[in-house]
Amino acid sequence: xxxxxxTSINKVxxxxxxxxxxxxxxxxxxxxxxxxxxxxxxxxxxxxxxxEGVEEKAIQSGASACYVVDLQEExxxxxxxxxxxxxVLYEGEYLMGTALARPVIAKAxxxxxxxxxxxxxxxxCTGKGNDQVRFESxxxxxxxxxxxIAPWREWDMHSREDLLNYLASKNVxxxxxxxxxxSRDANVWHISHEGGELEDPWQAPSDQVWTMSTAPEQAPxxxxxxxxxxxxxxxxxxDGEEMSAVAALEQLNALGSKHGVGRIDxxxxxxxxxxxxxxxxxxxGTIWYTALxxxxxxxxxxxxxxxxxxxxxxxxxxxxxGQWFTPVRAAMLAGVQSLATVMTGEVRLKLYKGQVSxxxxxxxxxxxxxxxxxxxxxxxxxxxxxxxxxxLFSLPSRIRALTQGD
Numbered sequence: 001x002x003x004x005x006x007t008s009i010n011k012v013x014x015x016x017x018x019x020x021x022x023x024x025x026x027x028x029x030x031x032x033x034x035x036x037x038x039x040x041x042x043x044x045x046x047x048x049x050x051x052e053g054v055e056e057k058a059i060q061s062g063a064s065a066c067y068v069v070d071l072q073e074e075x076x077x078x079x080x081x082x083x084x085x086x087x088v089l090y091e092g093e094y095l096m097g098t099a100l101a102r103p104v105i106a107k108a109x110x111x112x113x114x115x116x117x118x119x120x121x122x123x124x125c126t127g128k129g130n131d132q133v134r135f136e137s138x139x140x141x142x143x144x145x146x147x148x149i150a151p152w153r154e155w156d157m158h159s160r161e162d163l164l165n166y167l168a169s170k171n172v173x174x175x176x177x178x179x180x181x182x183s184r185d186a187n188v189w190h191i192s193h194e195g196g197e198l199e200d201p202w203q204a205p206s207d208q209v210w211t212m213s214t215a216p217e218q219a220p221x222x223x224x225x226x227x228x229x230x231x232x233x234x235x236x237x238x239d240g241e242e243m244s245a246v247a248a249l250e251q252l253n254a255l256g257s258k259h260g261v262g263r264i265d266x267x268x269x270x271x272x273x274x275x276x277x278x279x280x281x282x283x284x285g286t287i288w289y290t291a292l293x294x295x296x297x298x299x300x301x302x303x304x305x306x307x308x309x310x311x312x313x314x315x316x317x318x319x320x321x322g323q324w325f326t327p328v329r330a331a332m333l334a335g336v337q338s339l340a341t342v343m344t345g346e347v348r349l350k351l352y353k354g355q356v357s358x359x360x361x362x363x364x365x366x367x368x369x370x371x372x373x374x375x376x377x378x379x380x381x382x383x384x385x386x387x388x389x390x391x392l393f394s395l396p397s398r399i400r401a402l403t404q405g406d
Contacts, residue, residue, distance in 0.1 A: 009033045009147060013040050013113040014122040015105065015135070016066065018054040020176035021124040024163045025151050026061035027170040029122060033149070037122075039066040040112050042105040044075050045188025045246075061172050067112055072188050075104045076245045080189060080285075082333050083319065084292055085233040085340040087312035090320045093266050095282045095289060097190025102131060103324035106138035113146055120147035127153045130271045134322030141325035182209065188249060190262075190282040198277050201267055205279050212253075212281040216260035216354025223352035225359070226255060228291040230347070233340025235288060249284045256283025260354040271321050287356050291347040294358030299342045299365045308339050 012029055016022045016039035029037050039058035043051060051068065058066035079100050090096050113121050121139060125132035127150070136148050157163055160178055167174050181196040191212045197203040207215070228248075229237030238248050256262050262283035267275050296305060315332050323329060345363025349356055391398075 009035045009119045009149075011036045011038065011116065011118040012120045012122050012149060013038050013109055013116065013118045014063070015109050015124065016041050016054070016058055016063070017124070018050070018057045019124075020160060020163050020167075020174060020180075021152075023057065023061045023172060023174055023176070024157070024166050025122060025124055026058065026063050027172055028151055028155060028166070029149065030062055032154075033120075035119075037063050038112075038116060038118065039063040040109050041066060041068040042101075042108060043068055043070045043072065044101045044105065045072045045250075046186040050186065062170075069108050069112070071101075071104045071108055072246050073244070074108075075101055076188065076249060079103055079324070080249075081234055081245060082336055083315065084235075084285075084288055085343065086315045086332070086336040087289070087293060087296075087308060088316035088319060089289075089312065090316045091266070091268055093264050094268060094280060095190065095262075095285045096316065096319055097187060097280065097282055097285070098131070098185050098192055099134065099319045099322070100189055101187045102134040102322060103138065103319075106135045107142060107325070109135075110139055110142045110146065114143060118146070120149050122149040122151065125150060125152065128270075128272060128274070130320065130322065133271055137322040138325055184211070186212075188246065188253075189285050190280055193279040193281075194276065198279060201277050205265055209279050210263065210281060213257040213263060213283050214260045216263070219258065219260040219353050223350050224255070224259060225348060225350055226252070226287065227346055227348045227360075228288070229345075230292065230295060231344050233292070233337070233343035235291075237346075249288070252284030252287045254284075255351065256287050256356070257281075259351040259356075261351055261356050262286035263354065287349060287351070290356050290358060291349055292343065294347045294349075294361050295343055295345050295363060298345065298361050298368055299363050300339065301367060304339055308336070311336055 012033065012035050014022065014025060014029065014037055026037050026039070029035060041051070041054050055066040055068065083100060088096065109121055123132065123135045125135060132150060139146055139148055157166060160176070160180060164174070164176065164178065183194045185192045193209050196209070198205060198209065227239050228235060229240070235245050235248050236242060238251050262285065263279070263281055265279045267277045270276050296308065300308060311332055315329070315336070318324070318326070318329055318332070342365040344365060345361060347358055348360035350359045
């Protein structure tokens with residue numbers, strides 16, 4: 001299980017979670033690189049239970065220090081907010097909770113490594129997933145001089161039993177067991193579930209899969225309404241109360257979970273070439289996303305809306321692929337934020353049995369005019385004008401029929 005020691009690395013900052021994989025990585029790095037290992041823990045809203053005792057676990061695993069960094073505000077303000085303005089949905093469904101967290105996590109890890117004078121960073125991503133690309137692309141963009149160590153691509157351990165035996169040989173305590181049904185990733189935006197019966201795409205997810213939200217069938221029989229307020233595309237109010245975006249998201253998570261909102265079950269295309277099946281719960285994010293789409297219907301003209309939709313698709317791919325720290329992302333966000341300047345107003349939504357729907361919207365930048373749209377008599381629109389418009393609009397078809405007809 002060991003290799004000849006690499007003595008060119010003196011200090012490594014490891015992205016640490018306290019789980020089985022990263023607990024084993026700490027002593028493995030010391031064994032194989034003869035280096036000091038510093039644990040870096042990103043608090044992205046995964047919950048107090050996951051963070052409880054994480055510093056002690058890191059030290060017991062052999063780390064010389066453990067830094068827990070709260071990144072929730074940065075994640076919500078710097079990544080989630082512009083992503084929602086752009087309307088990102090990977091492959092039309094996935095609100096990308098894991099991918100949205102990675103830019104801020106990887107950036108903070110690099111910053112800590114540079115501050116502490118580390119030679120390298122390490123992560124616990126496997127060679128099959130997207131996250132290895134996201135972490136390492138960030139390092140390449142921000143600190144290419146750092147060495148990247150990815151133990152899953154180096155060591156000869158392949159199973160949970162191998163990892164547990166290795167920890168036992170190093171006298172490192174762990175609460176992990178031999179069986180682990182699901183792989184989960186949680187943050188303030190969502191929770192993802194993979195593994196277990198989900199590896200068979202024909203098999204429906206059991207009740208054990210879902211942990212964040214009520215099943216729609218078991219949700220309250222009475223609908224509930226919530227009104228969101230936006231200023232320049234940023235979420236600022238819930239039911240008239242001003243609050244930070246993080247606080248608003250936490251409130252929407254509770255509300256959406258109560259009504260079974262935000263569950264999806266998809267088979268997605270990973271960047272590395274394979275398909276994977278995952279179940280995702282994004283209750284608050286689904287409400288937020290739906291509200292902004294309702295508001296933009298009111299304030300964006302047709303060409304602007306189409307452009308926003310195109311940017312949303314492109315930015316979703318870019319985020320999923322870990323290309324956040326690139327010039328093209330900056331250019332895309334400039335366009336998104338320009339369009340978002342008119343996304344100010346309120347949206348009223350109805351939550352019921354897993355569904356969220358827009359039931360009212362208003363904005364000082366509204367382009368909707370009842371005077372023009374009414375089916376009643378009006379003095380602002382001469383319907384006779386439509387005949388000339390249609391004649392010119394259909395002129396290419398008319399010419400084609402006249403010149404190419406039989």
